[in-house]
Amino acid sequence: MKLQVAKRFFSSVGVKLFLSFWLITITSIAITSAVTYQLAQESIIVPLDHKDIKRLEFIKNKLMSDNPQSIKRVLKRSAERMNAVLFIKHVESGEVLYHHKQFFNPFGTFLKKNDFSNQTTIQFPYFRITGPAHAEVAGQNYQLFIGNKTHHVNFSSIILQLPRWARFIIPIIVSMLLCWLLAKYLTKPVMAIKLAAQKIGDGDYKTRVDKDANREDELGQLARSFNLMAEKLENNIHAHQRLMADVSHELRSPLTRLHITLGLMEKTLPSDEKSQALLERCEREISRLDDMINNVLTLSKQENSIQTLSLQQCNLSKLLVDICDDAKLIANDKRVSISIEIEEDVIIDADEALLAGAVNNVLTNAIKYSEQDKNVLLTLTKQNHNLLVQVIDQGIGVEPAHLSKLFEPFYRVSDARDRESGGTGLGLAIAKQAIDAHKGEISAMNNNLGGLTVEIRLPL
Structure with missing residues (x-):
């Protein structure tokens, strides 16, 4: 029983439409998420912050004017003065110097693993890094980066901050809701036509699909065609009922006259056995015709109208x-x-x-x-x-x-x-x-x- 119900459920056009759209959406989201994750790696490139570039140039000049032993001291003082986080990367070794341990992981690791040739601004969740500014100190090449906390978080940053499973589940739920609404919107007129057809099948020939007939799409055309069919069917049924009633009425009149004639003949004909047998035969045939007319009217009424049961x-x-x-x-x-x-x-x-x-x-x-x-x-x-x-x-x-x-x-x-x-x-x-x-x-x-x-x- 449960298997039949499940089979009937999954054979529904609405369910097929919903599952098809949902599967396509999930596949698209999965592919997009995979590609985005590979390209973005928890970060996105945003327009270059020129204010940070100016501050980097100031720190670069300050760093190049001091002796090499003062690199960490310059980083610390400049960072405190600018209320920023500074990173300096040794080009040859890839080692990253920093003044604040809190911001080394994962941002220091990110700078260490990636090479930067052009100046750019990279947005992380709640943190922004701009650089590099190239500096040569004591014959060694360095790249200077400046980082800032971002209090105003854009939508992309919020998404990137979410756990990976949440970034996958949320689009699935949203897509499921949207696809369900779409499937419901498309199948609602079909269900309305189905219910109307069932009512007509039960004998309610006045049933029409009114609301969906105003649509301008193919489903609206289907609803209008259905209403036209129902109207013609109702007219044909009513014509059939009128015909049956008229024919029955016309048949009853001669039957009544035959009854009267038989009554007169019984009084006038000889009362012999043969005459009585013929009269009885006529009465049976007339009675049979009368029963047939009654049955035809009863059947016609039951077949072509809604049975109003007195339950x-x-x-x-x-x-x-x-x-x-x-x-x-x-x-x-x-x-x-x-x-x-x-x-x-x-x-x-x-x-x-x-x-x-x-x-x-x-x-x-x-x-x-x-x-x-x-x-x-x-x-x-x-x-x-x-x-x-x-x-x-x-x-x-x-x-x-x-x-x-x-x-x-x-x-x-x-x-x-x-x-x-x-x-x-x-x-x-x-x-x-x-x-x-x-x-x-x-x-x-x-x-x-x-x-x-x-x-x-x-x-x-």
Whole structure:
């Protein structure tokens, strides 16, 4: 179950889009960080500080005018006077002299490991070094550098001061947030269209995608196309419903006249056996047509509109018992018995009338196609989070190729399920619409008794 949920999650377009953007961003950040680290080495070159250069020239002249034994003393005095840190590097040996041990590591090490030919200013976190100024003292070549604490720290200095792991994690978090917002922005209209399509599939043909239809991009075009399709579909459905209502009305008028005519004929025709048989045949056909019209209207209404369920607590066990009692009148005429095996006091929230009609259609169908002196079994059991209602008959069953089509309107199977049964071919289709409205499932299968089993699953 968890594997299926994870698979469904990672197959989402939004997740794929988010992960793709995030992976690209992380890769770019990693490469940029690696290159920047190799080039910058915890420092950046900033515009040359000319004020520091002037101070270096002053110290250089001071140093060259004194004797070589006074180098450290000149460094110390000049540094104290200028409130700066001074470094002097011996060109040949690379040794760095300094007057303050606190600032030798890592800045002294940096000066010792690198060669400098042009004057430049190098910014470290909270510290700046400018140099070199070349000086020759007692025949020895030196490079003089001046360092200053920087109280105003720029953004680059702040970044460089952070630990390496922080400099890597922060961009990842920021990129993740930005990519998530981008993915959400791009997939939100798609999700809105998906929800609207589901509502239309449930029968709410007035549903439209209003907000995203104002966008100017491809998603906005998709939303407008969807709204146009929904509008045309709504008009077609309404036209279909009007047509069905008009046709049914036109059919009922001649049926009513036929009923009246039959009533008059019963009074005028001879009361012989042949005449009565013909009249009864006409009455059955008229009644059958009337039932068919009612069923067509019911099915059309259920298929082409939202089922407004009158949900209330329903004792399903008692409801099934009552349905079986009512069906025994039909079963007795065919010498078919009905038995029930149900759990007691099963309570669900349901539209009792709609659900009763569905079960009654299935049970009546089973009785019609059962052979004489056979039994129809109705069961009710709990399975996980569902209720399972089974109607098991002992007829001749149905070919496997026809099972999935039994719930289609007007679909008939030859042989046992022909028109001699008196049905209209709409009972199971109406039952399916009622079960679908309850978020349930209905299916049919052959059983080992040779007949058909219809299963109804309802969520608890």
